[in-house]
Amino acid sequence: MSDSCIIVGASHAGVSLALQLRREGWTAPIKLIGEESELPYHRPPLSKEHLAGKKDLDAMRLRPAKVYADNDIELLLSTRVSSIDTQTREVKLSSGESLGYQKLALCTGASVREFIPARGLENVFYIRTAADIARLVPHVRKGRRAIVIGGGYIGLEAAAVLAEQEVSVTVLEMSERILQRVTNPAMSEYMQHLHESQGVEIHTGVEVESIREEGHEKIIGCAGGTEFRADFLIIGIGVEVDASLAVSAGIESGPGIQVNEYCRTSDEHIYAAGDCTVHPSLIYQRQIRLESVQNANDQARAAAANICGKEQVYDAVPWFWSDQYSIKLQMVGLSTGYDQVVMRGSADGGVEASFALFYLKEGVLIAADCVARPKEFMISKKLIKDRAQIAAERLENEEIEPINFETA
Ligand SMILES: Cc1cc2nc3c(=O)[nH]c(=O)nc-3n(C[C@H](O)[C@H](O)[C@H](O)COP(=O)(O)OP(=O)(O)OC[C@H]3O[C@@H](n4cnc5c(N)ncnc54)[C@H](O)[C@@H]3O)c2cc1C
Structure with missing residues (x-):
């Protein structure tokens, strides 16, 4: 059996996982395999600055090529993994070649x-x-x-x-x-x-x-x-997870590849991170599948720690952003299931508007959507993580600074 860690999918999750493995002390070979031909790049600018012609692909690389070499990460681009043999611990490439692994990480994203x-x-x-x-x-x-x-x-x-x-x-x-x-x-x-x-x-x-x-x-x-x-x-009608690679290897999957709180799949040697996973959220007490850079990076780092023998629970507060015209929309938490919404500021003024929507469930802050409100966005991350109970009147009162939302 090989002592390598093989990572399938060379995008946000795969690259974070590979680099974090080295930081966690993984000394054996790391092979990062990606189907796309490009050196891994940031995906969010595709529909923003890149489409607008304001940022070219070379300015969007996740890491310069040198970083992979410096960390002894073998990057195999234009290479598809077509099957996994969990008995022999090997992956088969579309070229027909087989590669052995000690640990395998699936970071195959969505299509x-x-x-x-x-x-x-x-x-x-x-x-x-x-x-x-x-x-x-x-x-x-x-x-x-x-x-x-x-x-x-x-x-x-x-x-x-x-x-x-x-x-x-x-x-x-x-x-x-x-x-x-x-x-x-x-x-x-x-x-x-x-x-x-x-x-x-x-x-x-x-x-x-x-x-x-x-x-x-x-x-x-x-x-x-x-x-x-x-x-x-x-x-632009959404994405789907193609879990067929995992399914045909007998790995438990539903709307995505099922992982536990340690980012481990139903096979003890196989982990998964990013858009392709469904994971248990302790904060929201349900299984969730996320499509965000935050989730891809944070979950991948937790997976790397666990591959290296730690017991790191992945339970981050989800966040996401979107740029449209000159406005930046920042969302934190998941708003599904709220029973009250509070608006702070005003949604009038188009590109000049500045406001935050806070979503509460039984008085607990569960999510916030912010337009030009970075302070509200930042503090909401913490309050959601803490399951903070906050009076709606405090959230909408502009005389109370966000940092003091909790202080009576
Ligand atoms: C246009 C656009 C704009 C976005 N904007 C934002 C934003 O503003 N903010 C935000 O938080 N998120 C945004 N996202 C979402 C974010 O980009 C994704 O959540 C993130 O890319 C997920 O990373 P990932 O590594 O899990 O998967 P992906 O980025 O989907 O990468 C998976 C990789 O695996 C490869 N792969 C799949 N199967 C195989 C196989 N069998 N063998 C080899 N390789 C394989 C794929 O080719 C792909 O390169 C945006 C996404 C898009 C498309």
Whole structure:
């Protein structure tokens, strides 16, 4: 048996895990295997500065190539792991080669959900990889018409960039409001007004039934007979975990690869971290799957510690950000299940607005969504972790500094 640690997936989770292994004292070989051809890069700028042409890929590398060499991490790019043999402790690569492991970490992330009516059509774009953006960028030109299907974070970030480039943008969202899955109606309303003030058309409660092409034009047919026309489409309808690698190796999986609080899968030699996992949250007392850089990095570091024999429980407060136009939206915690929402500040003023929404459950702060409110965001991380009970009146009272929310 090899003494290596093999990490499958060379992105946020995989890279953090590899580097943390060395910090935790792993001295045996580390092989970091990734399917993409690029030196690992930050994914969030793809739908932000990179799409806008303000940041090139070389400015987005997770680490310079030298760091992998300095830490004796063997990086195998353009390489797919096609199967795992848990008996012999080997992974098989798409090239046919087999590599043995002592410990294995699955950091395989998630893939975009395909929008079936658009299958096989030209000029339909998804946003997950640097290669996706390279294909999309030539179409982002003043005066062109784009339809974004899906009013989640990635669709809206792309819409903002396109609007700034004077592309005529229409967002079609199936739910009653944009960002329905992740925030409350007040934030959805604020974001919708923000986009509309920048010239983006947003239609909610719209079900796309068909897409046909007339020459280079796409005609999107919706339930009820409404039609929209565009030169190109961006699809942002969420992601899915492809757990087939784990499933075929007999590793317990559901909507993601199941791990315990130590980031260990049902196989004692195999760990997992990042978007691909479902893990128990002690804070929220349920199983959760997250899609965020914070989760990928923090969970990977905990997994590395545990691979090296520690017993480190992963139970971080989730947080996330989104940049649209000049605003920074920062979210902390999970708002599902709240029974009270308090607004501090005002959502008026479009790009000038500054406010925070606090979500409470039985008087305990469980989440906060902040626009231009970094202090509220920072303190909420701590208060959520502490399961702090805070009177709603204190949260909305602008005379009380966030640092004093808890002080009576
Ligand atoms: C456009 C965009 C914008 C985003 N913006 C934000 C943001 O503002 N804030 C935020 O917190 N998060 C954001 N996210 C989410 C964040 O990027 C993800 O949560 C993060 O990338 C998850 O990291 P990961 O390493 O778990 O998975 P991924 O980044 O998905 O990486 C998994 C890697 O594994 C590889 N892989 C999969 N299977 C195999 C295999 N069998 N063999 C070899 N390699 C394999 C894949 O090719 C991929 O490179 C954004 C994501 C996107 C796409």
